[in-house]
Amino acid sequence: MSKALTLDPKGKGRIVANGIFASNPVFRLVLGMCPTLAISTSAFNGLGMGIAATVVLVCSNLLVSLLRKVIPDRVRIPAYVLIIATFVTMVEMLLRKFVPALYDALGIYLPLIVVNCIILARAEAFASQNGVGDSVLDGLGMGLGFTLALVLLGFIREFLGAGTVFVGELGDASFGLVLGDMPDYAMSVFVLPAGGFLTLGLVMAAINAISAKAEKDRQSKCAAAAEETFAEQPTPATAGANDGAEAAAAISEGEGNADGADKGAEATKARDAEGGDE
Amino acid sequence: MTYFLLIVGAVFVNNFVLCQFLGCCPFLGVSKKTDTALGMGLAVIFVMGIASIFTWLIQKLLVAAGIEYLQTIAFILVIAALVQLVEMVLKKLMPSLYSALGVYLPLITTNCAVLGVAILNIESYGVAGAESLLMSFLNGVFSGAGFTLAILLLAGIRERMDIKAVPAPFRGFPITLVTASIMSMAFAAFSGMIS
Numbered sequence: 001m002s003k004a005l006t007l008d009p010k011g012k013g014r015i016v017a018n019g020i021f022a023s024n025p026v027f028r029l030v031l032g033m034c035p036t037l038a039i040s041t042s043a044f045n046g047l048g049m050g051i052a053a054t055v056v057l058v059c060s061n062l063l064v065s066l067l068r069k070v071i072p073d074r075v076r077i078p079a080y081v082l083i084i085a086t087f088v089t090m091v092e093m094l095l096r097k098f099v100p101a102l103y104d105a106l107g108i109y110l111p112l113i114v115v116n117c118i119i120l121a122r123a124e125a126f127a128s129q130n131g132v133g134d135s136v137l138d139g140l141g142m143g144l145g146f147t148l149a150l151v152l153l154g155f156i157r158e159f160l161g162a163g164t165v166f167v168g169e170l171g172d173a174s175f176g177l178v179l180g181d182m183p184d185y186a187m188s189v190f191v192l193p194a195g196g197f198l199t200l201g202l203v204m205a206a207i208n209a210i211s212a213k214a215e216k217d218r219q220s221k222c223a224a225a226a227e228e229t230f231a232e233q234p235t236p237a238t239a240g241a242n243d244g245a246e247a248a249a250a251i252s253e254g255e256g257n258a259d260g261a262d263k264g265a266e267a268t269k270a271r272d273a274e275g276g277d278e
Numbered sequence: 279m280t281y282f283l284l285i286v287g288a289v290f291v292n293n294f295v296l297c298q299f300l301g302c303c304p305f306l307g308v309s310k311k312t313d314t315a316l317g318m319g320l321a322v323i324f325v326m327g328i329a330s331i332f333t334w335l336i337q338k339l340l341v342a343a344g345i346e347y348l349q350t351i352a353f354i355l356v357i358a359a360l361v362q363l364v365e366m367v368l369k370k371l372m373p374s375l376y377s378a379l380g381v382y383l384p385l386i387t388t389n390c391a392v393l394g395v396a397i398l399n400i401e402s403y404g405v406a407g408a409e410s411l412l413m414s415f416l417n418g419v420f421s422g423a424g425f426t427l428a429i430l431l432l433a434g435i436r437e438r439m440d441i442k443a444v445p446a447p448f449r450g451f452p453i454t455l456v457t458a459s460i461m462s463m464a465f466a467a468f469s470g471m472i473s
Contacts, residue, residue, distance in 0.1 A: 031303070033303050038299035089347065089348070108394060115390040201456040201458075
């Protein structure tokens with residue numbers, strides 16, 4: 001976990017992508033659990049919370065990064081908390097004025113953005129050590145990752161628990177989709193606290209399973225490619241560089257269909273087929 | 279009777295972690311062993327009790343000055359200062375308790391349960407009269423007790439789960455969340471007991 005926090009991405013795009021995928025605050029870093037679980041009862045609330053947190057995150061990262069050489073090391077945490085609290089109060093006032101429905105829905109979790117560990121963690125781990133531009137991008141990436149996670153959880157819980165999709169209201173306009181008589185068959189446990197824990201647990205397990213599988217595939221592909229180059233070495237000459245690449249692609253394709261033990265055999269077969277065509 | 283209902287409500291019916299999702303980070307993060315969970319729980323009870331009193335006083339000042347919108351900033355600063363103060367006083371006067379609470383005391387500053395109880399107290403009991411102060415204090419202490427109960431139960435389960443064959447993708451947080459979900463269902467049985 002701490003390794004992911006101090007991860008130092010190279011490109012600008014990668015800073016943003018890092019927050020969304022590789023170190024997604026909810027699914028990977030497991031930060032900010034309270035709002036995640038409490039607010040994700042519907043996709044619209046999740047989106048609102050995500051945007052509010054993103055705004056605070058970007059602004060606080062910006063200010064912390066600007067002041068990083070001014071703030072004395074010993075009082076940095078109180079200073080960060082004060083900066084974050086200021087922006088949270090601003091967001092709170094704005095929401096209350098312009099989107100009162102969302103203000104009511106977020107309730108106590110809106111002022112509690114102050115103690116959302118994602119924001120303090122990014123101030124401490126990233127913004128206090130990096131330039132202004134990078135810090136803003138990091139805040140944006142982390143915020144988007146958080147928003148994405150909340151909307152995903154909210155969508156699942158709303159669909160299963162209330163039988164609706166993205167119901168909400170903004171000003172006078174209300175929108176969303178009620179799925180026929182789905183609400184009559186909805187499993188209300190999913191909008192209760194128990195459903196929040198359960199959904200997050202299952203989604204996390206699914207992500208773990210998918211990334212473990214992807215990692216395994218990647219490794220076996222690398223191994224197959226290495227084997228391939230090793231096998232081709234004794235007979236060079238005729239096949240050019242492009243043909244080699246084609247063969248490798250064919251092998252990885254064949255491997256995707258193959259399951260488990262006879263991957264090697266399948267790969268050889270695919271290579272033979274490719275050779276026959278030529 | 280009001281006080282009894284308040285206590286039962288704070289510990290079981292509106293359990294902070296399992297019914298209101300406040301304090302989930304320490305609940306999931308510091309629940310690997312029962313003794314550390316107990317340390318965290320005691321520290322939370324202690325700080326929440328004291329913070330309830332101090333934030334009540336601060337809110338009275340804010341109302342008098344007509345600047346209630348500074349509530350969030352004022353509360354978080356007071357709580358942070360309070361935790362520091364409590365740490366220093368304990369270190370000096372009660373070193374045994376201080377070492378028992380250990381690292382959990384400073385961590386509590388960012389525990390949303392403390393700020394949460396302060397805000398909820400003001401919302402439900404206001405700042406009028408000594409009665410509301412007593413209610414706030416009791417609510418703080420027993421909400422902390424509810425947190426302690428939940429984290430102790432989870433830690434007990436997790437200790438046993440360590441030696442079980444959990445499917446690989448569920449290891450770590452996912453299975454803990456599923457456990458918490460089942461605990462939350464049990465606690466949901468209390469809902470509606472007190473309206």
